Amino acid sequence: MSIGSLIDSRDRSGRAAIRRTAEAVASGLIHASGWAAILILAAIASFLLLNASRALGEVGLLTMLTGDSWYPTSDNEQFGFVPMMAGTAWVTIVALLTAVPLGVASAVYISEFATGRVKEISKSIIEFMAAIPSVVYGLLGIALLVPAVKDILGLDTGLTAFTAGVVVGIMVLPTIVSISEDALHAVPDALRQGSAALGNTRWQTVLKVVLPAASSGIFAATMLGMGRAIGETMVVLMLAGNAGIIPGDPFVSVRTMPGTIAAEMGEVVRGGLHYSILFATGLVLFAVTFAINLAADLVLERQRKRWGR
């Protein structure tokens, strides 16, 4: 008779029962927290939908999405999202044009060239960048970038989509760097060796084998960065100028969707049409960022399967 069965027979009714109960409780808690995340997400969506229902009913989603004027407080109210959608688009485009080249280059340096302490320190700095509050980035933008943009480009104001976009780009840099670096790191060494054995330099190998092999992960990094840029509120509120016009280029003041919600929510009548419109704006933002993140996740999942990790 083994020791295990001796112990079992001695307190079969006591300890084993406790262990089974503990197991059941732990498993129940883990399942519950998994479901809680899904429930919270569903609750947010339905809460937005509920509060936006008046706007959806009285104005209509199509009118909002295609309307080109935003005059929420005039006698002849206009609730067109196009100016702020265009403003958000310009800020996001400038942010990605800033963050993607810089972020991918940093990721390549950290993953493929840096070694030892330099690698550790660069990774820590990038991670630290993610911990800086966005309002601090906004302050730096106001102090440094706004006057520079005004003077160098000869504009009437330095508060433009371009200014906000550059700062938002720096803010999303950590996201792009760390996800791109994961993607580069996941490329098997066998490919690097195979390329080296064909008489390629490190640099040629990175450009022609490693980067293409990591392309889906880098694409996902870009998508996640885009999701963050679209939703960024504080920096755009401080730096984009908040003019409700449809911008033709990024060198003018714009208002964005998150900026509009944050700026106007304090002044609306609770339960009123304007209030409901702002929730509809939030609903559109939610849907767009949800779709972008979902797409990024699917791409990342595909990459994981490809390299069997």
Added chain:
Amino acid sequence: MVNANTGSFELEDVSVAYGNEIAVAGVSMTVPPQAVTALIGPSGCGKSTLLRCLNRMNDEIGGVTVGGTIRLDGDDIYAKRVDSVELRIRVGQVFQKPNPFPMSVYDNIAYGPRTHGVRNRAELDAIVEHSLTRAALWGEAKSFLKKHAFELSGGQQQRLCIARALATEPEVLLMDEPASALDPISTQQIEDTIAELKDSVTIVIVTHNMQQAARISDRTAFMLRETMEAPAALIEVGDTRTMFTNPSDPRTEAYITGRFG
């Protein structure tokens, strides 16, 4: 043939150290041109380490020092003026596990030539066909040149890697247990390919399969690490048939008759 009578190695008192630990010591041997030389011995005896000295792939790993002299066609490949990147155009390598690049079959083979400046489409087409033919894959591959390399079977992938290595017209092809991850039929095809190739390129193959060494090689080198403390050494090198029928060292005889390893 362009490479006629080239692609011979002379090793003189070659040693390899990882950091302070000497892994291989005192290897002196020659690798004749246009023949198959097999490196055999039990696991951990330094076969792969020695192989990686021949195209300086050990340079890619930090902290590896190579001592002694290795000459390719009379030139010291560890001399200061030798560029390891240039060397690897002359000495190609096929790895243990197939490692095709994540691109089409065609682009895999065109990869090396493109790096070295071949741009002309017709020229690349010719190189791709020629390389695949030499690797005995053209018959199957001509219909799926545009296919992604990952869609090929393991054996096809490995022959693709051989074709890829041949595309830069190396004088020497190093093979590190190229069939150990493959099924018997694919192994047979790889061995047939090696037999075809040895007329035009020098082959050095690492294998721990003695039957394979006996089947395909002209010359065999037996390496052994006798104790954990001592570095691995070359025990015996010679004509394959002689070595397998009448080995001169009792340790070689013990190994090939299956008494250890």
